[in-house]
Amino acid sequence: MSLTRLPRDVHPVAWWVWALGLATAASFTTNPLVLLTIAGVACVVVMARRSAQPWADAFRVYVIVAIVIVVMRVLFRVLLGGGVDGGLVLLSLPEVPLPSWVLGLHLLGPVTRESVLAGLYDGLRLGTIVICIGAANALANPKRLLRSVPAALHEVGTALVVAVTMLPQLVESARRVRAAQALRAGENGRGGRLRRYLVPVLEDALERSLRLAAGMDTRGYGRSGGATPAERRLTGGLMLVGLCGVAVGVYALLDHTAPRVLATPTLILGVVASVAGLSLAGRRVGRTFYRPDPWEWAEVGVMLSGIATAVVAWWVAGHQLVVAYPDLVSIPQVTLIALAGSLLGLLAIAAAPEPRVVAA
Structure with missing residues (x-):
């Protein structure tokens, strides 16, 4: 294999598996050091492997949303009762009494160190997951992702792609409208600028989404052939059994008091x-592919780096509880295994080639 690789776009499924691996790792811990490391890894990979396509510019919006989530989580802790019995009081606010039917909730009151840290840790975990999902949206081509959706899920795939492309389209529309408005004279008031800016952005993003849906419909996406009543009953029965099996299996895995025969065996049966x-349902949907996306060793490396991060985080959560879930009265600790596991996501930079259109 040559050391110099030609620029190309990595398969979008590989990027999504990598991002979901990082998000899974973030869900296994509340350690702020580990969470910040995972978020930093996602940001570094996006900066190194993003292209100049419109959806790549939407990553900064996800970062802003993550920061807002952290701030709002802490504020809600303060507003909806930040006091914890026995905690170190940082700020004493006047408490607003509420009726008894609100189940003990109260407004304001004493704000303790433990409550603020609890809100901060929870907000960091949710914010890191948002950043990981934003990294997948910035690196993966959403239109190419549509071709990887199973044929039987064409309707869900259409809605999913339109939803995923909505935010990048808003960012691209905002940039175009801002450049156009800068060349025109208009109202200088805040309300006037908002009308001149907001309405064209929303209209342009909606129009582009409708053009995407119309284009897929024109090309016959999701057009299905006929099926006999027996085939429809068999397909519906398998899907119903699979849905029930997955639901019962997941519940049994989460509930340790349930019989073990309802856990893994039922989950495997439901998945199968x-x-x-x-x-069977996909056989009725005829699709043709023009230049199908390749799946090579680069995709395998990107996918395995995210899976390895999730596996290490799962092991740390089961064997190093103090590291995965630090208490609120001491400085969080981090071990070499937890830190190295979070940094495994950086291997995606070495595995993935440069994008075809490099960001400026």
């Missing part, structure tokens, strides 16, 4: 039945 049902 669902895959079989999707395969």
Whole structure:
């Protein structure tokens, strides 16, 4: 294999598996040091491997949303009762009494160190997950992702792609409208600028989404052939069995008091039945591919880096509880395994080639 690789776009499924691996790792811990490391890894990979396409510019919006989530989580802790019995009081605010039917909630009151840290840790975990999902949206081509959706899920795939592309389209529309408004004279008031800016942005983003849906419909996306009543009953039965199996299996895995026979065996049975049902339903949908996306060793490396991060975080959560879930009265600790596991996501930079259109 040559050391110099030609620029190309990595398969979008590989980027999504990598991002979901990082998000899974973030869900296994509340340690702020580990969470900041995972968020930093996602940011570094996006900066190194993003392209100049419109959806790549939407990543900064996800970062802003993550910061807002952290701030709002702490503010809600303060507003909805930030006091914890026995905690170190940082600020004493006048408490607003509420009726008894609100189940003990109260407004304001004493703000303790433990409550603020609890809100900060929870907000960091949710914000890191948002950043990981934003990294997937910035790195993966959403239109190419549509081609990877199973044929039986064409309707869900259409809605998913339109929803995923909405935020990048808003960012691109905002940039175009801002450049156009800078060349025109108009109202200088805040309300006037908002009308001149907001309405064209929303209209342009909606129009582009409708053009995407119309283009897919014109090309016959999701057009299905006929099926016999027996095939429809078999497909529906498999999907129903698969859905029930997955639901019961996941519940049994989360509830340790449930019989173990309802856990992994039922979950495996549900997954197998669902895959079989999707395969049978997909035979009725005829799709052709022009230049199908390749799946090479680069995609495998990107995917494995995210999976490895999630596996290490899962191990740390089960064997190093003090590191995964630090208490609120001491400085969070981090071990070499937890830190190295979070940094495994950086291997995606080495595995993935440069994008075809490099960001400026």
